[in-house]
Amino acid sequence: MKLERLRIQGLRCLTEVELSLSDGLHVLIGPNGAGKTSVLEAAFLLSHGRSFRSGAREALLQRGENALSVFGEWRHADGHAVRLGLGRNGSRWEARIDGEKGSLGQLVQACAVVCFEPGSHALIAGAADERRRYLDWGVFHVEHDFLLAWRRYQRALKQRNSLLRSQPVAEASLFLPWEAELAQTANLIDTWRRRYLDDLLPHLQSQAHSLLPELGALDCRYRRGWSDERDLGEQLAEQRGRDLARGHTTAGAHRADWSIGFEHAPLREHLSRGQEKLTALSCLLAQASLHAERRGEWPLMCLDDLASELDQAHQEAVLAQLQASGAQILVTGTDLPAPLAALPAHVFHVEHGRILPAGPA
The missing domain is CATH 1.20.1050.90 (RecF/RecN/SMC, N-terminal domain)
Structure with missing residues (x-):
């Protein structure tokens, strides 16, 4: 399963950003607090209906705002495409599937994201x-x-x-x-x-x-x-x-x-x-x-702050396994992790809630 486009509005420090993704490895680089983790969080929201971060749901909203939305275009291994959206206005959440209202359960069923992040322990x-x-x-x-x-x-x-x-x-x-x-x-x-x-x-x-x-x-x-x-x-x-x-x-x-x-x-x-x-x-x-064994396709794999969570040998082992699987991968870091320097990757710079493509690594 591949996430081809992600649009985020009003999520934490991300006022309005849009990200186009390809196959393989993607790296989001930027200083702490720039919004890198929030990009992974947006994809995770579509797959789980909740954040992987602890704390109240109100913390998801950009300060001073009462609405947020996340929209993703996904493509399954069989070529079938689906458009998924999750929005919040005040205390009310609404899920949309291919433009039609749906339940949160239907939304979560339609895509899969697995995320390793600092709280995963x-x-x-x-x-x-x-x-x-x-x-x-x-x-x-x-x-x-x-x-x-x-x-x-x-x-x-x-x-x-x-x-x-x-x-x-x-x-x-x-x-x-x-x-x-x-x-x-x-x-x-x-x-x-x-x-x-x-x-x-x-x-x-x-x-x-x-x-x-x-x-x-x-x-x-x-x-x-x-x-x-x-x-x-x-x-x-x-x-x-x-x-x-x-x-x-x-x-x-x-x-x-x-x-x-x-x-x-x-x-x-x-x-x-x-x-x-x-x-x-x-x-x-x-x-x-x-x-992947059951559904014939890997989930979107997110690795937040990879270099600070794993030593270099384990970074290399995990990335090698995921690349061999054909999974789509999102990695964040303050700098380009050393094991990625020699790997083909799509690199993005994240600064002050803005995302700028830097081209292949």
Whole structure:
């Protein structure tokens, strides 16, 4: 999948920019704060419906403005082209597909972007919700019914949590339909997540062996969010009293997590910060590789501030792999990373929210 044109208005420091892209490698160079990362963020928004940066959604808006828009023209490997847009006016978001209104789910389904950036180590060292988002994005692109089941689950979870916080305490009979819905949809989500991780594991092992051979064999551990020996509906009924005291549901698919262990570093705490980054990168490359295997095309690959995140040897290894795959690649940096000096690349200078093509490297 290739992004052929990207237009951004009102996103952070980017007032109005347009970027035409080709096949292969593209490098955005400029000082800190110039807007390089925001270009990657714009493409990521179309693919995920959210930013990879932490913080409130209001931070996406250019200061003093209440609207932003991102538009991209994409072409699939089979030649099919699609025009995708995401806009925000005030607090309202609107997705458009080929000029027609669409849902955010349809937008995210229509393109794929994988991004490695300075916050990616949270996939290994951060909270479980980051790992669930990673997992569910992959499942979403494989299982067409996932989004419907996930929405049903979230609705039931919201209703049960509301009952847990109600005063006076709600009758037990009011919990039963929502707990049944939670159990049914959680089982579906759990089945799909397990299947996806099983398919992902060989790709993870291959990537980790390439980037972290000193750590030995890799294994992935998954926890579904409730007891493996119990039906979720029964468990929710049994621990309702505890959940009433806490005011929220403490078991279910929203509590799932997964982790990676190595032969010579079985626990996350055994990894250095650099090894955490390389493990996260292995996860992202594995996800992109599996996506390419399933869909017949690689996602757009974004590497933010590459030179500061990886040493030169790992930069060279990752870029060589991606170039061999035929993936379209966007890389940012304050200067041209040394491993790129000898590679054919389209270079752009980014200054004060403006993007100027500098020609091939």
